[in-house]
Amino acid sequence: MIEWLALIIFFMAGVVVVYHHVGYPVALKLMTQGLENTRPNFYQRHHRITPLDHMLPSISLIMPAYNEAGTIQEKIRNLATLDYPDYKLKVILVCDGCTDGTAQLAKKTMAEPECNHLNLSVVEKPENGGKVAVLNEAISLSRCSVVALSDVSSLLSSDSLLIVAAHLSNENTGVICGSYHFLKSLSVGEQAYWQYQRSIKTRESSLGATLGVHGAFYAFRRELFDLIPADTINDDFTLPVQITMKGYQCLYDPRIIAMELEQACNEMDFQRRNELPPAIFNRPFVTLAYYTPSLERSLSTFFPVSFYVHSCRCSCLWYWHLQHYCLCPTLFFRLFWPFSWAFTASLSFIFSVAHNQIIRN
Structure with a gap:
């Protein structure tokens, strides 16, 4: 038997x-057959000040960092090239107990001529409190209508924030995320995995909600934020789900590109997979x-x-x-x-x- x-x-x-x-x-x-995955046209400024700038939402881009000295300078230079009005964008770098001089390198890069227009604040915390604690505090203190979260190790396409603004102009959209890519080549298996992920997210988005986003970059309405539970491991799953369960859409737009600077290796891959929570x-x-x-x-x-x-x-x-x-x-x-x-x-x-x-x- x-x-x-x-x-x-x-x-x-x-x-x-x-x-x-x-x-x-x-x-x-x-x-998803018969469903048009229409993506809104976005306002193309071409880095010029125009009368329509005042219609764009204010965005607070928050970057938690822990010992990111290897990539922080390139990240700040990348943010300085984003096509978005300076007075509408506030960048907050939270150095969560960094011991490798991340904050000092960030301040040094801000003084460069091509970066000094960037409205960037560097917050130094003496002890490492964890990413969730940093996000809860920084997002709660934000007064911008839109909050964007991004990893220090990922570079963003220049029109990312304009595309975010176009999506969030729809009152039914609560979260918007982009496509995740690696700057350096990956193994065949890793490439197949991310290609599959992008295909699935595209179809899920046409239904109204992707299940989770990638933490390299995503944005959401500040008013929809609820404190993330302290025991949360991956905010890029929990936070979008909280917003989606309120009845808002979580959409994916491949035109938003987050390019990972760190090279994937077997050791990093094993560690990432070993730390993956049940989510x-x-x-x-x-x-x-x-x-x-x-x-x-x-x-x-x-x-x-x-x-x-x-x-x-x-x-x-x-x-x-x-x-x-x-x-x-x-x-x-x-x-x-x-x-x-x-x-x-x-x-x-x-x-x-x-x-x-x-x-x-």
């Missing part, structure tokens, strides 16, 4: 995995590219277990995502989610029994 039950659960979980790899993209494609599984896909070859080799024994359990859990959260974000849930999703929880519970039971049998033998 146990053998048959294990076989049934195995194939049922396998169906869930296939759904995540194949079914979800196909379902998303079918759901990474909230979109229903688990790809083999998620695992580096070295990690696959070391976890080959446990890979099927985690793969199936996370896959089952994701399908439930996808249904929750549809329900709460009003993305037209279908009968299929309504019938599918109870089985997902059953899969997870049954898998835990089966693997426990199998483990006990192995010990006895």
Whole structure:
């Protein structure tokens, strides 16, 4: 009996995995057929002062930093090239307990002729309080109508803020994010992963909400901000979800480009994936590219277990995502989610029994 039950659960979980790899993209494609992913035209200033500048929203661009001496100068020079009225943009660099002279380098770069027009404030904190604490304090003190968050290690396309302003001119839009790219070449697996991410986000955006954004750059309405829980690991998931659950759209625009300066390597990749919280599984896909070859080799024994359990859990959260974000849930999703929880519970039971049998033998 146990053998048959294990076989049934195995194939049922396998169906869930296939759904995540194949079914979800196909379902998303079918759901977005006939939907025009229209992107608003944005006001092109060409770095000239015009009478229409006063119509643009004020933007506070906040950058938490911890020991970013290697990239802070290039970041400030990049921000100085953004096409946006100087009096409408306030940049805040929060050095959260930096010990490598990040603040000093930032002040030195601000004195350069091409950067001295930038309205940039450097806040130095003696001790590292964490990114969430920095964001809660800085965003709460902001008086601008729009808040943009960006990593120090990523460069922005010059028209990024103008595109943000165009999207947020629609009162139904609460969050806007852009496309994430690497300046230096990536492995084939990493390139495939980000290409897949961009494709999924494009289709999700046409439905009204992407599930999470990339922290390299995203912007939102200041009035919609709620304090981020102190135990939050990735603000770029929690914050957009909070805003989306209020009924606002979270959109993706590939015209906004955030270019990562840091080169991806196996060590950084392993650390990033090892630190990923469960929220990474909230979109229903688990790809083999998620695992580096070295990690696959070391976890080959446990890979099927985690793969199936996370896959089952994701399908439930996808249904929750549809329900709460009003993305037209279908009968299929309504019938599918109870089985997902059953899969997870049954898998835990089966693997426990199998483990006990192995010990006895």
